[in-house]
Amino acid sequence: MQTNTLSRETLLPLLAAHVLQHGLGGASLRPLAKAAGTSDRMLIYHFGNKQTLVSDLLQYIADIYSAALELAIGETRAQTREECVTRILEQARQPTMQAFLVLWWEIVAGCARDLPGYKDAADKMMAKQLMWLEKLMPEDDPDPAGGTRYLMTIIEGALMLNVVGHSRTAQEGLMAGDLASGPSPS
Amino acid sequence: MQTNTLSRETLLPLLAAHVLQHGLGGASLRPLAKAAGTSDRMLIYHFGNKQTLVSDLLQYIADIYSAALELAIGETRAQTREECVTRILEQARQPTMQAFLVLWWEIVAGCARDLPGYKDAADKMMAKQLMWLEKLMPEDDPDPAGGTRYLMTIIEGALMLNVVGHSRTAQEGLMAGDLASGPSPS
């Protein structure tokens, strides 16, 4: 039953590797095909056209991103919200995650322009990240669901500031953000 | 002194208008030239090559973004940090700002890929936004500088979540974020 024939399934990992390294927007069929050891002819044959190739690829990348998060999930919950943020930001600095992060902003830009397939992938990745963060939240947090979303907002903001060279702004913002405690009782 | 001759200065507004509408990444010389009423030949003549055209264009766009913020600046400070956030997010929903926002994520993606000229433009735009926000901060805020950066982080995170279709996540995050008060005394 084991054949050497190419298929979407065997192609996608190789395509994903190329895209993670060289970007998604500028990716054209021939370089993609070369990276996968085929021809543009075969990519069109297996995916129909470039757009569905990109959509399928985005879905696949979202999946392996989820898997990467699954692997990186800590066995222990954080003690404080602040630790949540620092642990996640630290994990985002890992070289493994770097390629994902660079690609992520391209996906966000694609979402902003409503490119087909982008929003679905972004949604999947965000959902996974939310789940991941929720599992990391301190056990005794007074508002785990809301707190997760609050921290997620802060983390994404910090990641963005990092990428545009304002990591200092993010850092100072986090320090001023009073994350050590949970929300104050109202 | 008034001549009809084209120049970078007369070209840039027209180019910027085109880019704000159609995006930056996929912009190629001939459509750009058409939008500016010239030929690709002339664009290269005035800018030397496409890369410096894009860099100059990014600078120009950062400038008009600054001008737009200048115009939109409120005469009154906000009363609370929460009002800061809601006023800015509301302003980001304005149609005028929409085109900037879409382009912004393309600029962020360009920063992540280290494309030449992108980081400079992003830096200029971020600096202006920080200044704008600082002017909006409540008069009696206990930590205006840190608070500005904290809110900026949150705002950018919320904008990103909006763009990928997780505006609900951002909204719930903001509600859980305890922004009504300043930082609690430690």
Place this chain on the structure above:
DNA sequence: ATAGTTATGTAGCGAGTGCTACATGCACTG
């Protein structure tokens, strides 16, 4: 064995890419 489906190679099409060669008008200067 024959017919049909599936997978692949070769070649190329028409459109678009950034950029250049070349010619020409035009204003200005000697």
Place this chain on the structure above:
DNA sequence: CAGTGCATGTAGCACTCGCTACATAACTAT
């Protein structure tokens, strides 16, 4: 008036783009 440099038009180059036509091998079903 000759010369010089700037601004612009026309044409095209070498290349890449997504995609297709066509041939053909390999396997499968009858």
